[in-house]
Amino acid sequence: MEKKDNKLEKLNINSSVYLTRLNPAFKNKEPYKPADKSKLYSFIPGTVVELLVEEGQEIKKGDELLVLEAMKMKNRLKSPVSGTVSRISVEIGKKVPKGSLLMEFKPD
Amino acid sequence: MPLDQKIRELQERRKKIIQGGGDKAIEKQKAMGKGTARERIMILLDEGSFSEYDMFVEHEARDFDMDKKSLPSDGVIIGTGTIEGAPIAIFAQDFTVAGGSLGLMHSRKITKIMDHALKMRIPLIGINDSGGARIQEGVNSLAGYGEIFFRNTLSSGVIPQISVILGPCAGGAVYSPALTDFVFVVQNISKMFITGPEVIKTVLGEEISMEDLGGAKVHSEVTGNAHFYAESEDECFAKIKELVSYIPWNNQQKAKCFKAEEPRTECKIEDIVPDDPKLPYDVKDVIRSVTDRSEFFEIQKRWAKNMVIGFGRINGCTVGFVANQPLEMAGVLDVDSSDKAARFIRYCDAFSIPIITFVDLPGYLPGVDQEHAGVIRHGAKVLYAYSEATVPKITLILRKAYGGGYIAMGSRHLRADFVFAWPSAEIAVMGPEGAANIIFRKEINASDDPDATRKEKVEEYKTKFANPYVAAAKGYVDAVIEPGETRKLLIHAIELSDNKSVFLPSKKHGIPPF
Numbered sequence: 001m002e003k004k005d006n007k008l009e010k011l012n013i014n015s016s017v018y019l020t021r022l023n024p025a026f027k028n029k030e031p032y033k034p035a036d037k038s039k040l041y042s043f044i045p046g047t048v049v050e051l052l053v054e055e056g057q058e059i060k061k062g063d064e065l066l067v068l069e070a071m072k073m074k075n076r077l078k079s080p081v082s083g084t085v086s087r088i089s090v091e092i093g094k095k096v097p098k099g100s101l102l103m104e105f106k107p108d
Numbered sequence: 109m110p111l112d113q114k115i116r117e118l119q120e121r122r123k124k125i126i127q128g129g130g131d132k133a134i135e136k137q138k139a140m141g142k143g144t145a146r147e148r149i150m151i152l153l154d155e156g157s158f159s160e161y162d163m164f165v166e167h168e169a170r171d172f173d174m175d176k177k178s179l180p181s182d183g184v185i186i187g188t189g190t191i192e193g194a195p196i197a198i199f200a201q202d203f204t205v206a207g208g209s210l211g212l213m214h215s216r217k218i219t220k221i222m223d224h225a226l227k228m229r230i231p232l233i234g235i236n237d238s239g240g241a242r243i244q245e246g247v248n249s250l251a252g253y254g255e256i257f258f259r260n261t262l263s264s265g266v267i268p269q270i271s272v273i274l275g276p277c278a279g280g281a282v283y284s285p286a287l288t289d290f291v292f293v294v295q296n297i298s299k300m301f302i303t304g305p306e307v308i309k310t311v312l313g314e315e316i317s318m319e320d321l322g323g324a325k326v327h328s329e330v331t332g333n334a335h336f337y338a339e340s341e342d343e344c345f346a347k348i349k350e351l352v353s354y355i356p357w358n359n360q361q362k363a364k365c366f367k368a369e370e371p372r373t374e375c376k377i378e379d380i381v382p383d384d385p386k387l388p389y390d391v392k393d394v395i396r397s398v399t400d401r402s403e404f405f406e407i408q409k410r411w412a413k414n415m416v417i418g419f420g421r422i423n424g425c426t427v428g429f430v431a432n433q434p435l436e437m438a439g440v441l442d443v444d445s446s447d448k449a450a451r452f453i454r455y456c457d458a459f460s461i462p463i464i465t466f467v468d469l470p471g472y473l474p475g476v477d478q479e480h481a482g483v484i485r486h487g488a489k490v491l492y493a494y495s496e497a498t499v500p501k502i503t504l505i506l507r508k509a510y511g512g513g514y515i516a517m518g519s520r521h522l523r524a525d526f527v528f529a530w531p532s533a534e535i536a537v538m539g540p541e542g543a544a545n546i547i548f549r550k551e552i553n554a555s556d557d558p559d560a561t562r563k564e565k566v567e568e569y570k571t572k573f574a575n576p577y578v579a580a581a582k583g584y585v586d587a588v589i590e591p592g593e594t595r596k597l598l599i600h601a602i603e604l605s606d607n608k609s610v611f612l613p614s615k616k617h618g619i620p621p622f
Contacts, residue, residue, distance in 0.1 A: 008388060011437065011438045011440075013438060013440060013470040013471055013473070013474065013539070014470065014471060014474075014510070014511075014538045014539050014541070014542035015539065015541035015542040015545055016385075016386060016470060016539035016540070016541045016542060017386060018386045018388070018434070018438035018470060019386060019387055019388055020388045020434060020435060020436060020437060020438040020439075021388075021413075021435060021436050021437070022437060023413065023414075023436065023437055026437065026473075029475075029477055032476040032477075044312075045312040045313050045314060046312075046313075047313075070311075070312070071311055071312075072311075095313045097313070097314070
C-alpha cells in the first residue's frame with residue numbers, strides 16, 4: 001500500500017512539469033463543467049414530495065417545477081429556462097442524493 | 109472523632125469515588141482499548157505528581173429523577189501535575205460516569221481548572237471522552253460549553269492548550285478542541301463531528317459510519333482538524349510529552365533549551381536537493397540535516413503534505429520549521445497548505461519560537477476547485493501571518509522561489525530578518541518554461557522551428573534569471589551560502605535575534621483573512 005502512495009507522477013505548473021506525488025483529492029477531482037441550463041439537479045439530498053409540471057408542458061423561466069423536501073424544508077425548485085419539459089427523471093416519494101438529475105428541458 | 113479515624117473516613121470516601129462509574133462501566137471502557145480518566149492522567153503526568161481537585165463535587169440536577177442519581181466527581185477529573193517537570197493543568201472526562209456527559213457542575217470543574225491554568229500561566233491539557241451535553245440538565249449544559257469556549261479563547265496565545273480526543277466528542281463539544289492549539293487523536297478511539305451518522309441519515313438519507321465521518325484518520329488526513337495521530341493511547345501520551353518539551357509554559361517565557369547536539373551526519377546536506385528544479389526530494393531530510401540529533405517533531409504530518417511544519421532544536425533551543433515539500437504536489441501553495449502554514453506561524457509568534465522557513469515551490473496550485481474554495485482568502489493568511497510575526501524570522505531559499513510563492517514564503521518583503529539562499533536557488537517571477545513562453549512569444553511563434561526556439565529561449569532565461577544573484581543584487585537575499593554552512597548560519601542568526609525588538613502600530617487586533 002505504501003508503495004502505491006509513493007508513486008511519482010507529473011504535475012504541470014505554469015508550463016513546467018514537475019515529478020511529484022499527487023494527493024488523492026487532486027487526482028480524483030472532477031473536471032469543471034459549466035452549468036447546463038437544460039437540466040435541473042438536486043442542490044441538496046432530499047425527497048421529491050410534489051411534481052408541479054408534466055412532461056411536454058410548456059414552462060417559463062421561474063415557474064415552479066417540483067418540491068424537494070430536505071432538512072424539514074420544502075424547497076420549491078424553479079425553472080432556470082423558458083421552454084418545454086422534455087423529461088422528468090423522478091417520481092413523487094423518491095429520495096435523491098445531492099446532484100441527481102431531476103428534470104430536463106428543451107429551452108426555447 | 110479522633111483524627112486517624114477521620115483520615116480513614118477520607119480514605120474510604122476517596123476509594124469509593126475512584127471507582128467512577130463502577131466495575132461494569134470500566135470493563136466496557138477497557139474493552140474498547142480505552143483507559144479510565146484517572147489512569148490516563150497517571151500515564152501522562154510524571155509519577156506521583158498529580159493533585160486532584162473537586163473530587164467530591166456532585167451534580168445538582170433535580171429534574172427527570174436525577175436527584176436520585178449519584179455521579180462520582182460528576183464525570184470529570186481535574187487537577188495539576190507535571191510532565192518532565194513542566195507544570196500542567198489537566199482535566200479528563202470520565203466516560204464511565206453518565207457517559208462523561210457535560211452538566212453544570214461538570215463544566216464548572218473544567219472552567220475552574222481552566223481559570224487556574226490561565227492565572228498560573230501554565231499549559232492546559234484536556235482529555236475529551238464524552239457523549240455530549242447532559243440532556244437532563246438542559247440549558248445548563250449549553251451554558252457550560254459556552255463558558256469553556258470563552259476561556260479557550262481568552263487563554264489562546266497566553267498558555268498552550270492541548271486537546272486529546274480519547275472517545276466521542278460530538279456536537280458543540282468539538283468546538284473546545286477546535287479552539288485549542290493542538291488536537292491529538294487515536295485510531296479507532298477518537299470520533300469527532302458536529303452532526304453524527306444518525307442525524308445525517310435521517311435528514312439527508314446519506315449513510316456513513318462514525319469512523320468514516322469523523323474518525324482519527326479523517327481528521328488527520330482530510331479535515332486537518334487534528335494535529336497528531338496515534339495508533340494507541342500510550343503512543344498518544346508519548347507524543348504529548350514530546351510536544352510539551354518543545355513549547356514554553358506561557359507567552360512570557362521561552363521554551364526550555366536542552367544541551368546542544370550536532371545533527372547525525374548520515375545524509376550530507378549537499379546531496380539532498382537535485383539540481384533539476386523539476387525533480388522531487390524530501391525536504392524533511394534538509395530539516396534533519398540542520399537540527400540537533402537530526403530530530404524533527406512534525407505537526408499535521410498526514411494533512412496538506414505539500415507543506416511541512418513542526419518543531420526541531422538548533423543549538424539546544426526550539427525553532428519552528430515551515431517548509432515546502434517538493435515530494436508532495438511539487439510543494440505548491442493551495443488552500444489547505446496555506447491554512448496549515450499560517451496557523452503554525454501564528455503559534456510560533458505567540459509563543460516566542462523563531463521561525464525557520466525553507467523555500468522550494470513552483471507557486472500556487474492552478475484549478476477551478478482551488479479558486480472556488482477561496483485560495484485568495486486562504487493564501488492571504490500566509491502573507492498575514494508572516495507579516496504580523498515579530499519573532500525571529502529566518503528564510504532559506506533552497507531552490508525554486510517563483511512568483512507569489514516567493515513573496516509568501518517568508519520573504520524579505522514580509523520582514524524576514526535573514527534571507528539566505530543556496531547557489532541552487534532560482535528566484536524569479538515564474539519557472540523558465542512559463543516565462544519564456546510569455547516573454548518570447550513573438551520570437552517563438554515567428555520561428556521556423558518553434559520548439560527549438562522555445563528551448564533556446566528557456567535556456568537563455570534560465571541562465572539570466574534562474575539563480576539567486578538577481579535577488580541578491582537588490583539586497584532581497586542577504587547572503588548566498590553553501591549548503592554546508594547552513595547550520596552554522598542558522599545558529600548565528602538565532603543567537604543574534606535573541607533580543608529582537610520591533611515596533612508595530614498599536615491596535616486592538618488585526619482582521620486576518622480567517
